[in-house]
Structures are given as C-alpha cells and as structure tokens.
Amino acid sequence: MAIDPLAQAGEKARGKRPWFLDDKDSERVLTIVMALAQEVSVMRQRLDTVERLLETKDVITRADIEGFAPSKDEAEERGAWNQEFIARILRIVQQENEAILRGEEISSEQAGQDFQNA
C-alpha cells in the first residue's frame, strides 16, 4: 500500500487522547490556532530569509524596508487589503450581527417542507 503523506503525517497516536480545557470545543480550536501559529512563524522566517538574501545580493537592504513609506495611492491599496482581510476572517461575527436584524428566519429544511408545492 502506497504511503500517503497528507493523510498519514497527521496520524493519531495509538492511545486515548487526554483533553484539558473545561470546554473541549475551545481546546479543539486552540490546537487549530497553534497549528496556524506555527505556519505564521514559518512564513515570517521565510520572509526574513528573503530579506536577508536580497540584502546579501545587493538588491534591497532591510533599511530600505524599514524606511519604506507608501505613497497615498499605495497606502490606500494596502489599507483596502487590510479591510478585506479583516472582513474575511471576521465574517462569522458580521453574519451573526446581521441575523439579529433579520429576526427569526426559516431554515432550509423548513423551507423545503413549507414550499414543496408552492
């Protein structure tokens, strides 16, 4: 049987897993966040590698990066990116807030039953 790294790298160790937080859902999210934190760290270090290599090869210096000041247009583009980014990750909060104003809504299951013959 061929080895499947994607599935098998994360294989569970034999033995019942202990859970520590009072709320298991929170601990599940915590472990996902920590895996993401690891990947953020990896990305940050990769960027650092790129910066240092660019400096070594006399392309740009890190002082160039620290001294960078965006023009008005550039700042607006970057600002828009931040807005979009935040809107994406906080989508669930936005939608829960919208739901308050929508009042009691019908579920898809209910709609299927109610409007089957409409």
Next chain:
Amino acid sequence: MPEDKAAASTAQTCAYDGPPDYRLVGRHGMFPQVSHDEAERFNFLAHMNRHLASQLLPGVKTAFEQRVEPAFKKDNGAFKHRNEVRKALLKDPAFQIWSALRRATMEQRQQAGRWVTLRQARALNEKALALTEGDERLELTPGFDVPRYLTAVDHHCMPGSYHTELEHGDVTGPANYDAGLFATTGGALGRFNDGGGQAVAKWVKENLPGFAPKAILDLGCGLGHNVLPLAQAFPDADVVGVDAGGPMLRYGLARAKAMGIDNVRFIQADAEDLSRFADESFDWVQTTMFLHETSRGAMERIFAETRRVLKPGGIVLHVEQPQYTDDMPLYEQSIRDWDAFYNNEPFWTTMHEIDLDDLMIKAGFKKDGVIHGGVAAVVDATLFPSTGDDTVEDYGRKAAWHVIGAKKQVEAA
C-alpha cells in the same frame, strides 16, 4: 525615525537565550532532506517547548501555591500523594492551558516530522536498504513478536511507536525520531542527538579509570544515537545494540555506517530474553532512557539478564530522569508524571517510584556494588545549549539524568 522604529522592533533587548537554529543539526548520510520551511517548523516547535517550560510552567507553580494547594488544604489537609496533586491541578486553568498547549505541541512535532519523512519515504527506505543489505551487522528476526506492553499505546505519542513498518524495509519512523528530537529538546542533545551517550562515555572514563571494555551491550538502543558515542569513545570495543523495533535497527546501522562508525552491530531481540548471548559475555551493559519504556515485570527479567550476561567485574549502567524520592516535592513529582498520563509513557510512573537499587539487588547484584551518579548532555557548547548551565527545568525533558547501576562482583574462587 525609521531607524528608531527598526531598532525597537528588531534589536535584541537582552542576550539571546534560546534554542539554536535547526540547520545546525548534523546531516549525516541517512538524514532526511529538510526544506527551509520544514526546518522553520522544527524551530517554532523548539521555541514552543522552551516557552512552555520557561514562561508558562512557572505560572503553573504559582497557581499551585496560590490557589490549588490552599483550596485543597482547606477541605482535605495536606497533599499526601502526587496523584492528589495532579488531580487537583487538572481543575486549575493554568495547568489546563499549559497541558493543552504541551500536548498540542507534541502532536504538531510528530506531524511535522512525519511530513518530512513520509514525503520522501521511498528515497529514505532505498538508501537504508542500500546501506544495510547483506551486512551481517544487522540481525532482524522476521515475524518478531513485539512485547504486548510496547504495543498497547504509541509511546510518547509517536504514531507507530518504535516497531511499526509502513512498508517493507520502512525507516520513516526512526528518521522522524532523528529529525525531530531537536524540537523536543531544543537542541540540548547536540549536533547528532548524541549528547546523552557522550555524557555516559565521559562519566565512565572519569569515574571508572582503567576500565577498558572489549564488549559493550546497549539495550533499547533505538536508532542508536546513545550507543554510537560509546562505540566512538571505545573504538576497540565490539558494541551491540539491541532493540525490539526493527525499523530502528535498520535505520541505526545505516546511520552508523553513514557516520563512519563501524564497531556496532544492531540485533532485534527482547531485552527480557538475551539467551542468544552467552553468560558472562559483556564488560558493560548500558541502557539510556530505556527502562521507563519497559513494564515492571519486564524490568525484573531485564535486570536478571543483564547480570547473567555480564562478566565478573563488569558494569551495568541505567540512565534515566531522577527517581521520585521522599525528598522530591509532590508538586515536582506530579509535573514529572505528566508524561505518564498525558504523553503515552505508561510505565514512567512505576519506573520512577520503585527502588531500583533494591531491584538490582534482587537480581543478584551486591549492595556494595551499586553505582549512583549524574550526567548532563555533552554538546559543542559554542553552538548548542549546555544543559549543565541551564536554569530552566523542563521536567522529564531536561538533558540531565541520573545514573543507576551496579558492578558485578568477582566471585571468590
């Protein structure tokens, strides 16, 4: 202004005190390829472990002293056993979050290492085969019966533990162990994860002057990182590493050869039954971080076997984390016990609470032949953290150990 900002964000405010970069890890010929990002994953995990030990664990102790112990005392009086302490800690948020993060870090470390080795499984397994095929220094037993106590759970949450082969000739398990040990120890075992073995060799040379072993047996050798330093320190000795895990032994010989170390053989056997070796055939029997992986019953049989195979005047040495003695605070005992309950080290507790001296004497060693000592990992301290000077205590993980052993009496003629 930009310069000021740069200084504030990047300048180190105090001398760096943390793990070295992963790229200092020695890449012997059997070592898996590790990409830039894979190395950074290990770096992150090494830092996580350091942070958990140096920054968060002191908070657990504070919580214990300020909240957990006073509350318990009020209702029940003083703690009488480490299990009471552990159960009380389980209800405290400081212990909970430290434990949840420690467990998650352990799981991330396994996934990171398995990704590295499984993606290149074919290449690793072919390389190991090329290095070991037809070499009589590797003796595997087809259909070897791995002791049941080793297969109940995967030890220290390493999926597949020491014995599982994902395909015939698989060495991805030991390659993962080798590549990721840095993350768990923060580099404290040195360039080739051999700081423990080097420490043992140094201890023997300092404490047993004139001891010139010709035959050395290492039980539970795993992938051989603790036994190769013995072979290097005593190049005239014939060294035998024994383990139940076939993949470990295969990788072990391939790794030893890749590192140019030729006086070691790797034999698959159950350490409880060393009948393949004649009585009085070794000058030195060594175990390093092995006893805690064995059951109580196994340990008794192992001790009897070590005595049998030792030559008169020969020594047995066991290297482990410190025993739970009465003078060790119950809090420390309970934290040291974390691995037993939450990191799949099922025999850790028993091994650390029993009287090993007594067990050795029951196995036939004489009381005045019992040996006690202590060692800390020997590493290239210009590059790797030197445990001897480290004030951070990562209970159960610190690269400093106790030596418990015995000299086999020379019987009067």
